[in-house]
Amino acid sequence: MPKQAETLFPYVTKQAEDFLKTHWENDAVKEAVKILKDSELDLAGATTAVKEFTEQNSENKGLKTIQGLIYKKGYENGDLKAQ
Numbered sequence: 001m002p003k004q005a006e007t008l009f010p011y012v013t014k015q016a017e018d019f020l021k022t023h024w025e026n027d028a029v030k031e032a033v034k035i036l037k038d039s040e041l042d043l044a045g046a047t048t049a050v051k052e053f054t055e056q057n058s059e060n061k062g063l064k065t066i067q068g069l070i071y072k073k074g075y076e077n078g079d080l081k082a083q
Helices: 002-023 027-036 043-055 061-077
Strands: none
Touching: 002 027, 002 043, 002 061, 027 043, 027 061, 043 061
């Protein structure tokens, strides 16, 4: 897991707020945010949860969905590169 801990996780925590702001109305993001916690989260709460769960390497399904979407965006725009 070194690549995740050294590259991908920091990327998620850095990009979480902007990604969620930009994609807040996306159905996949809405569903993933609902799964993050068993309550409704606003943008700030969702951002905090994504950052905290990422740092804890949580297996939360909502988190994994959001991480995957952020990784996809990062690879597509060139921020992340496959090794």
